[in-house]
Amino acid sequence: MKKTAGREPAVSKKISEKKEQIRLHLKQKGFKATRQRDIIAGEFLRSGEHVTAEDLYKNISRKHDDIGFTTVYRTLKLLSRSGLATERVFADQLTRYEPISSESHHDHLICLKCGAITEFENLKMERLQEKIADEFGFHIVTHKMEFYGYCRACR
Amino acid sequence: MKKTAGREPAVSKKISEKKEQIRLHLKQKGFKATRQRDIIAGEFLRSGEHVTAEDLYKNISRKHDDIGFTTVYRTLKLLSRSGLATERVFADQLTRYEPISSESHHDHLICLKCGAITEFENLKMERLQEKIADEFGFHIVTHKMEFYGYCRACR
């Protein structure tokens, strides 16, 4: 699952850039820059997407046993409230977090066997959604669309 | 919100029919027919859709203070497991139940202001979903689609 431990300049650069971005964003909003938030933000960006607070806490506490669950949890909440992360809840009822990217809203394919979460976006779908909502005089603010089933590997 | 208290022969008939249907279904599956299950099933069918176990319990306990929350909860679970009801979880994280109708799967429009839940189904949407899933080699078992926003009355 994990890549080899060699250098990954492009990826690392991206992460440190994003990390800096987060730091600035938070600063700007009047929050304090702390060692913990730095580590948590970094690890969050590095982690696969769709991590739970618990997941992230476990990852982090391996290297940093002085960072508590509460702080990880609160930092994820903080990032979410600040518009830098998104909370999502799938069928297992756990709250998962995902860094906000510049990309537009996306939806999810969730494998019932291996649990893999694949993202997709589809313009036609967006248009159709708007059209349907219009028919009901409904103004969509956000939506949730998830497909549960079996991925290519598992079916 | 509530209709006048007059006779509603058509609706009542439907409910007692469905109630009988449920009773038979359960019987057939080897469950026992009890006074409580009768009352709960009847009230469940009568209740607006998308009730929580708590909602239903409150309704029922007004008239039947000997029926406990646990039994309401277990009956809803039982109906769900038996394919006579569906569980759904929306953004508020509460589990809601809905009687199964013969109609096909439907999706939901949820008003962020008044909380109204409107159902819809759309064939084009279903087809598009299949098409998208196919592109990923994904086999859809079930899906979830919810629009959050403002209904005609609230916007």
Place this chain on the structure above:
DNA sequence: CATATTATTGAAATTGAATTTCATTTTCTT
């Protein structure tokens, strides 16, 4: 640069919905 102010931290406590336990009661079978 010392210190006051204010936010953050982390352990532990709390919450609240969901679920389970268990002694008692009810239903169904024979």
Place this chain on the structure above:
DNA sequence: AAGAAAATGAAATTCAATTTCAATAATATG
């Protein structure tokens, strides 16, 4: 009507999410 099996309901438990609070750390200010 008696026994076996299932259902009931109050209370207990679970578990993720959230809050509390005393201690600590970061920033602002003199």
